[in-house]
Amino acid sequence: AAIKDLTRKDTHKCGIEHAAKHGGIYFTQIVHLNVVVISDPHLAAEVLDRTKTPHMIDKPTEPQFYKMMDEGTADPPTPSLISTTNADPYWKIVRKGTSRAFTVNNLRAAFEVSRNMSKRLVTAVKAYGAAKPLDLDAVVQNQAFDVIGEFGFSKDYEATKDLWKGSGAKACMALKNGRMLAYQAEKHQQSKVSLLSIFKDLLQEVQARGSPAEEDNSIAAHLMRTRDDKGQPIPDVRIWSEMYLISQHSEVEAKVLAELESLQLLASPQLPSPRPLEYADLSKLTYLSCCIKESMRLYPVVPMIFRKAMCDQRVGGYVIPKGAFFIVHIMATHSTERHWERAADFLPERWLDPNCEYVRPVDPKSRYVPTGPADIFAADKPGNGKTTVNSSNGHIVADSRAAHRQEHKVKRWFPYGEGNRQCIGMPLARVNLQASIASLLSTFRFKLADEMGGVEGVRMSECYNITLAPEKGLMMHCIPRANHANT
Numbered sequence: 001a002a003i004k005d006l007t008r009k010d011t012h013k014c015g016i017e018h019a020a021k022h023g024g025i026y027f028t029q030i031v032h033l034n035v036v037v038i039s040d041p042h043l044a045a046e047v048l049d050r051t052k053t054p055h056m057i058d059k060p061t062e063p064q065f066y067k068m069m070d071e072g073t074a075d076p077p078t079p080s081l082i083s084t085t086n087a088d089p090y091w092k093i094v095r096k097g098t099s100r101a102f103t104v105n106n107l108r109a110a111f112e113v114s115r116n117m118s119k120r121l122v123t124a125v126k127a128y129g130a131a132k133p134l135d136l137d138a139v140v141q142n143q144a145f146d147v148i149g150e151f152g153f154s155k156d157y158e159a160t161k162d163l164w165k166g167s168g169a170k171a172c173m174a175l176k177n178g179r180m181l182a183y184q185a186e187k188h189q190q191s192k193v194s195l196l197s198i199f200k201d202l203l204q205e206v207q208a209r210g211s212p213a214e215e216d217n218s219i220a221a222h223l224m225r226t227r228d229d230k231g232q233p234i235p236d237v238r239i240w241s242e243m244y245l246i247s248q249h250s251e252v253e254a255k256v257l258a259e260l261e262s263l264q265l266l267a268s269p270q271l272p273s274p275r276p277l278e279y280a281d282l283s284k285l286t287y288l289s290c291c292i293k294e295s296m297r298l299y300p301v302v303p304m305i306f307r308k309a310m311c312d313q314r315v316g317g318y319v320i321p322k323g324a325f326f327i328v329h330i331m332a333t334h335s336t337e338r339h340w341e342r343a344a345d346f347l348p349e350r351w352l353d354p355n356c357e358y359v360r361p362v363d364p365k366s367r368y369v370p371t372g373p374a375d376i377f378a379a380d381k382p383g384n385g386k387t388t389v390n391s392s393n394g395h396i397v398a399d400s401r402a403a404h405r406q407e408h409k410v411k412r413w414f415p416y417g418e419g420n421r422q423c424i425g426m427p428l429a430r431v432n433l434q435a436s437i438a439s440l441l442s443t444f445r446f447k448l449a450d451e452m453g454g455v456e457g458v459r460m461s462e463c464y465n466i467t468l469a470p471e472k473g474l475m476m477h478c479i480p481r482a483n484h485a486n487t
């Protein structure tokens with residue numbers, strides 16, 4: 001069944017279906033790989049535990065996991081920041097260097113870039129008109145591509161200017177296609193060549209600029225400044241779900257609009273040009289922020305992440321042998337009935353509770369208890385998760401961290417991952433999501449195109465290519481609010 005699952009375009013849904021049947025941890029075999037799939041938040045926390053991951057659990061290097069990504073970004077294929085192992089000293093150096101670009105101080109600059117690119121997108125979508133449906137998934141990716149290009153590398157790709165024919169839009173498309181998995185290998189091969197040339201050109205351009213100025217805070221500048229331990233320089237992201245979900249829930253949309261209107265940010269026939277969005281507005285858009293979190297719960301952009309056991313592991317009372325793989329199934333964790341009330345429903349209000357992202361500590365049901373069928377590796381099963389294996393001598397030792405975790409908050413929502421490999425671009429992604437969605441929603445009303453086949457059709461078109469997206473785009477009519485009453 002696992003091979004059949006793997007060739008499904010919506011292979012992410014298999015993990016959700018199996019988790020519903022087998023629970024928060026189950027074993028499967030994918031080709032010849034032993035894989036443990038996890039969707040219980042406590043067990044996910046154990047696997048992604050920052051103190052454990054550096055040496056006991058690491059990124060897998062087997063070609064089944066990141067080959068496509070590494071091939072598309074370097075020739076010869078080289079592990080990128082996302083696929084390097086913790087054990088590789090290069091990862092630590094690049095992570096440290098790159099993270100300097102994402103400081104809180106730099107977020108204002110990120111907001112400026114995001115606002116400018118959102119403005120451009122609004123202009124391009126207006127010019128396109130409301131009569132023909134537009135692939136909203138593609139155009140918001142163009143916006144994100146421009147933001148990352150400008151904020152990260154001081155490079156304006158202009159993907160948001162000419163949404164389809166421009167060189168930036170083509171580069172963005174190559175990036176999208178470059179992620180294609182095994183069942184679309186041919187498409188991936190075609191994109192690989194163009195993808196490689198995009199990265200090569202960008203690198204040449206950045207190098208040709210010479211040493212970055214002191215005030216230059218871009219990712220490129222920080223990478224150029226980064227040195228390894230010998231003092232040598234180092235060798236040579238989407239938001240479709242939010243727009244869709246908000247547009248499908250009129251009561252939610254009404255609340256978002258009321259929030260935008262209260263801040264004079266909503267376009268209408270009476271106010272065709274509302275005031276521009278400011279950085280300070282982001283923290284006031286509370287309900288919009290709830291909508292974004294709820295969308296990322298139901299449609300996490302990265303539905304699963306991968307790890308490998310570097311030595312025997314004890315997870316949730318099971319002994320997982322060295323060499324086994326973990327899939328931490330973010331999407332299944334986000335949608336399990338065991339941990340979420342009305343898990344399948346889009347309910348932004350739940351996020352008004354500041355503790356919504358954590359497992360309810362008082363709920364005894366929320367603690368994972370190992371049961372029969374998933375007990376594949378149960379050579380030793382104390383069932384309390386309070387022990388672990390010492391990596392240096394292989395001895396089982398008391399795990400004070402696990403006990404500590406039980407008393408502290410465990411996340412049931414982690415769309416950006418968790419632990420030492422958590423998404424480094426999270427601060428930028430958060431600002432850009434809020435700014436771009438606020439800009440689009442304040443200007444347009446969105447209507448799902450008939451060809452999408454309604455809510456059911458959208459659900460059926462979900463496609464997993466490392467990230468999650470509707471297979472043939474998200475076709476929507478974008479109707480300017482300035483021409484129509486906001487009803």
Ligand code: HEM
Pocket residue numbers: 081082083095148152237238300301302305306415416417418420421422423424425426428429
């Ligand atoms: C909505 C937007 C985004 C989501 C949901 C997202 C999600 C994720 C997740 C789940 C991981 C962890 C992978 C793992 O643990 O195996 C990750 C890693 C990463 N992300 Fe993002 N990401 C987003 C945007 C961005 C942006 C805008 C950037 C950069 C400009 C970025 C750069 C990275 C990098 C470099 C890593 C690897 C970090 C490492 O392994 O040390 N991401 N992302």
